[in-house]
Structures are given as C-alpha cells and as structure tokens.
Amino acid sequence: MPATPVADPFDALDPVARRATPRVRIAVGAAVVLFIAAVAIAALVSSAATGGGAQGTIVAGGGAPATDLGVAAASDGGASGSPRVATPPLLVHVLGAVTRPGLVELAAGARVVDAVAAAGGFTAEADPAGVNLARPVVDGEQLMVLAVGQAPPPATGGAGASSGATADGTVHLNTADVAALDTLPRIGPALAQRIIDWREANGPFTSIDQLLEVAGIGDTVFSGLADKVAP
Structure with a gap:
C-alpha cells in the first residue's frame, strides 16, 4: 500500500505567506549571528578593561595583592619580618x-x-x-x-679607674680611653687612638705583645709600656 504523503504545514498558509517564509528564516538567522557577535565583542571589551585577566595574587591572611607588596612593605614598616627594635x-x-x-x-x-x-x-x-x-x-x-x-690628668683611682686605669697606674688596654692611654710614655692622642682602633677592629687584647701590631709602636716604644699596661 503506497505511503500517504505527509502534509507540508506550509501548505496551510496562503501563497503570500509561503513566499515570505525564506525571508523570515534569513532574518532569524541574522539575528542569532548578531547576538553571538555582540556577546563576543562584550567579552573582549571586558577582558581588555581588566588588563587581560592578570590579577594580583592575594596573600594569605588577607594581605595586599602580590602586585602591591612593595607599597604594603613600605607602609607597614616591614611587618612581614621581625619587628624593629x-x-x-x-x-x-x-x-x-x-x-x-x-x-x-x-x-x-x-x-x-x-x-x-x-x-x-x-x-x-x-x-x-x-x-x-x-x-x-x-x-x-x-x-x-x-x-x-x-697635660692630660693622671689616671689613678676614682674616675681614672673607669677609663681603664687602676690605682697603681696600670692601664688596661681593653677598657682604656684616649685620655688613659695618653698617660703612657711615648703615647700621644694619635697613637692612643690607633690602639683603640686596633681593639675595635680585632677584638680585645689577649696579650700586651699585640701592641706591636699597632702602627707606630715599635720595640723601643713597647719596651717602655710593658710594665705599665695589661690586657
């Protein structure tokens, strides 16, 4: 038995409507294309406005973004490290x-x-x-x-002891100041300062023989100091 032909829904329309159908289909398709294009353009504009999506990384604990760490460090005085003392x-x-x-x-x-x-x-x-x-x-x-x-005051007892000299006149090389060292024979302010500079650069004297390492103190000067100084 031959198949019954399926009726075309468009046959129900009048001839004028059937002639307009292709235009309607083209219009719908064009509207869809324009909508997709508009969405794509809006996405591109949004991406450009936000710098292409490159956002600062958030630091744990609610800190500043990684892109702002330089400003954050300057404003909080280096709070990420140990506190300033x-x-x-x-x-x-x-x-x-x-x-x-x-x-x-x-x-x-x-x-x-x-x-x-x-x-x-x-x-x-x-x-x-x-x-x-x-x-x-x-x-x-x-x-x-x-x-x-x-002349420099004698460094004996009392206040002199606080400057590196003892009551017997012995000068302690590790605590004496310029005034106390200047009381030693052949040691003026300049050479006294060199002794202090050596002490600051090399640490405390452990032996009076180390005076020979100070510029300007030779065997002759040292021989006059040996019994008047102590480390």
Whole structure:
C-alpha cells in the first residue's frame, strides 16, 4: 500500500505567506549571528578593561595583592619580618674645654664631633687637635677635651679607674680611653687612638705583645709600656 504523503504545514498558509517564509528564516538567522557577535565583542571589551585577566595574587591572611607588596612593605614598616627594635641612645660624659660640660645623649653611631657639639662646642681655650673628631663614641665613655698646652690628668683611682686605669697606674688596654692611654710614655692622642682602633677592629687584647701590631709602636716604644699596661 503506497505511503500517504505527509502534509507540508506550509501548505496551510496562503501563497503570500509561503513566499515570505525564506525571508523570515534569513532574518532569524541574522539575528542569532548578531547576538553571538555582540556577546563576543562584550567579552573582549571586558577582558581588555581588566588588563587581560592578570590579577594580583592575594596573600594569605588577607594581605595586599602580590602586585602591591612593595607599597604594603613600605607602609607597614616591614611587618612581614621581625619587628624593629629601637636602638637605645648613647650617654657620653664630656669634660674639659667645652661650653657645657656634662652628660650628653647621642644617637647610635654618633662620633666625637657630635658629642662636642652636644656639649656646646669648644671653648676659646680648647685644643681641637687633641681629640679625634671622627672617632665613634661608645656608651658610658668619658671624653676629655684639653685646653691648649694642658697635660692630660693622671689616671689613678676614682674616675681614672673607669677609663681603664687602676690605682697603681696600670692601664688596661681593653677598657682604656684616649685620655688613659695618653698617660703612657711615648703615647700621644694619635697613637692612643690607633690602639683603640686596633681593639675595635680585632677584638680585645689577649696579650700586651699585640701592641706591636699597632702602627707606630715599635720595640723601643713597647719596651717602655710593658710594665705599665695589661690586657
């Protein structure tokens, strides 16, 4: 038995409607293409506006993005590392030919020139050549500024003991300051400063023979010091 032909739904339309059908199909297809194109363009514009999707990495704990770590580190004072510890000030006792003798408070890393300035500067009688203005100062140091022609005070007992000298006149190389070392025979302020510089560069003296390693101290000078100094 022959198959019954399937009726074309479009046969129900009048001839005018059937003639318009291809146009309707083209219009629908064009609308779909335009919609897809619009979505694609919007995606491209959004990607360009956000830098192509390259976003900063979030640090654990809610920190700043990785792209902003430099600013974060500067603003929080290096909070990611160990906290900064305030350096205690230095106290130096300045005596002699300065305007305001006494205790001065200095920042870490200060030098003799800073201590003299904090004490009001040299007086008219001061001998600036008698001190090394470039030398770093240490906490608890006693700095003596001599007047022109003034001899260093003897380092015996009392305050002298705090500068590295004992009551019997022996000078301890590891604690003596320039004034105490300057009391030794043939040791002036310049050579006294070299002894201190050697101590700071090499560590404490363990033997008085190490004085021979200080520039300017030869056998003759050393022979006059051997019984007057101790490590």
